[in-house]
Amino acid sequence: MADVDTANVCTQIIHSHFGRFTSTVASTLLNRGRLSFPQLVRYSRLKPRTVRAAILVLVQHNILWHATSEDEGEVFEVNIDECLTRLRFGRYVWLAEQRFGMPGAGIVELLLDHGKLRPPDIMSHLAPQGSKDSTVYAQALHKLVTSCYLKPSTVLSHISPRDKRISYEAEEKAKIPGFPTAKELRQAREAAAGRLKREEDEAEKIGLKRKSQASSRPSKRVKVLDDNVVDNNIYFRVNYDKFNVHIRNKLIEAAARERFNDGAAQVLRAALKATESDQKTLAEIRSVSTTAANIAMNLEDDHGLKSGIVLNSRKPKDITLVKAYLSMLAFVDNPTPAGKAASFVSFTGSKIYVEFEIIATRLRRRVLEAVTRERHGDDGVRVLRLLLDSGKVDEKQVSKLAMIAPKDVRPLLSAMSAESLISIQEVPKSADRNPTRMFYLWYVDLSKACSVLLGNLYKTLYNINVRKQTETEEASVKAVLEKRERSDVSQDEGLLTRNERETLREWESRIEKLTVLEARVEEVVFILKDLDGIGPSLL
Structure with a gap:
């Protein structure tokens, strides 16, 4: 069961995406906790057919968990993190376009709109069979799957991880003879967490399968060429963690630019790019190791590192500049706890790590x-x-x-x-x-302070969206918007009067300011909530 502010913003998000009846079902679950289907029908005061349709929509979009309880049978629970992540969907599509072009952005947008789809369904929506773009979209889909931007949706992804963890812990504790000690209980919890992690890793490996092709050359021994292809029988969904990694890297780069200069930010961006393929989730304490040479290879062509640092040499090489910036980012001249707490990277011999937890x-x-x-x-x-x-x-x-x-x-x-x-x-x-x-x-009390701040931020997001809705439902604005939706006006906005165009311009300006404010508040939520799982404290 969520607190009042979180429940309000989640209900508002679901209402704007799926409509009133679905938001009523979600609001009932958010305010009352997990419920069975008869309880959900009774508390929501909706028809069983309407509640069943709303549950199907929410499950399709990964917003609803369902589990089997011994007392009540099948119960439903809202995945709050999944619901709040919907505020970043626009940024996810933009990131996909930056890395995979318009075909990749189209695939990500389609999956965000439908929740989960099979590859044949994706291709039928974007590039029907026989069209010129079918090969382009097929290649983009393969890149998205192999790069972990898309992940398979399995039965395990619809069950609450907390329920599975509790069940696995009970199984592990049942194996302990006699009265368990504190050490044995800790080991049981660790074993349950490891089992859950292994199941998740194995479930995400089923998206690709091996393709065997026989060689056309006649031979006594048939040569087999194996290649990974996307499994058409698997439902895929967007992997939010992979996109969140890019958002975190942007924040890290901006922090380095604010602390030092553009040159330090470019070197740190190159270090993150060199280890980008191995960055899977936000739970990583530090990046994989890289070297100064790899960082120098990932620098932009038009970098201006010379202007950001002064060295004795008049024409220093790129590798020399990179090492100087890395020493500055690692606070080599301040080997104290304060210097380590302010560092961005660390050295272990010739290996370089980006310290995600410290940042x-x-x-x-x-x-x-x-x-x-x-x-x-x-x-x-x-x-x-x-x-x-x-x-x-x-x-x-x-x-x-x-x-x-x-x-x-x-x-x-x-x-x-x-x-x-x-x-x-x-x-x-x-x-x-x-x-x-x-x-x-x-x-x-760090957990208490961050929790209260998050509650205030959720209240701010709710108020921003209410203000947007109020601005849109104003009588004069609503009349102009309805007129603009007419087929003749949509083709030629010159049919609007001068006052109507002025009203429309002022409304768009207010909505744009509110959207920018919403993005800034959501960025702070990302820092306090999503990045909180890396380090245990702020000390």
Whole structure:
């Protein structure tokens, strides 16, 4: 069951994509948790046929999980992450166009519209048999599958991973004789997680099959040539993780440009490009190893690295410039914990790694500091950094170390605590836990702070979409939009009056600003939510 803000934004997304009845079914599941079909019909107050059709639509688009319960039979649950990811569909299509051209973007867009399809269905929609573009789309589909931008949709992908993990843990615990120890319970959880990961990896390998071709040359021994081809009997869906990797890499590149200059950002982009084929998910702590030579080979042709750094040589080689930038990105001149926490790459001999966990930690910490600065000024940021670096500190120490007057520290700490940016820990001096005989220590509860910020961001996304809908449903705007949809006006907008064109221009400007704002808020959600699975904390 989701919180109120998350449920509102998910319901709004489903309503805009699938309509009112489907959003009613989704809203019922979001607000009441997992339900069986009879319960869903009763709480949604819809006809069974309508509920069944809505469930089929949501399952087709991977938004609904279904599992079998011993008490209630088959139950349904909303996949919240899948629903929120629909806000990035436009960016996914754009990324596919950048890497695979219009054919690849068309395939990705079609799969996003239909949820999952088989290769023959994809080809029938985009390039019917016998058309000139059939070969182009077939090649683009093969590239998307082999590059893991598309993945097979199996029965396991429609079952909640939490249910499978609980079931596997119960099986592993049943193998333990007697009363299990803490170590044995931990090993059972690790074994269940490993089993779940192996099943997911094996399920994603069924998208390709081996094709055997006999040689046409007559010979006593027939020569067989094997090649991987896309299996036409498998349903494919878009692999969001692979596209999210590119979004993360863009954020990393922008962070390097902001911290240093364009030259450092280009070198880091080349390092990410050199290891791009091995980047599968956002859960990777660091990239695979690469070398300075590989990074130099992946630099852009028109790079201007010389203008961003000063060396003794007048005409330094590219490899020399790359090594200098890598040393700067790795903070080689600052071999302290602070230098390591600020680094982008690391060295192990001649091998170079991009540190995803360290960078993601820094990005999330920067978001937390930005929110604190906006609400509480520079003093609030100073207190936040102090607590992040020092841990639990009492009020007097905060005043002394942050160099803020005691009369100003107490209201500042109270205001930040009210917004869950910081938390308080009570340490009793005696067993009676008298409030007058206690130590009160301030610290940053990272999971709580990020959770509250995410709730506020979801509320902002909901308000943005409500504002969009309100702007569109305004009487004057709605009349102009309906007129523009007429066949004669759509072919010649000169049929609109001057006032109507002005109204349309102002509406498009407002919608564009709201769309840009929505993209920025969603980017912050990506940093706090999607990149949070890499590192355990912001420290």
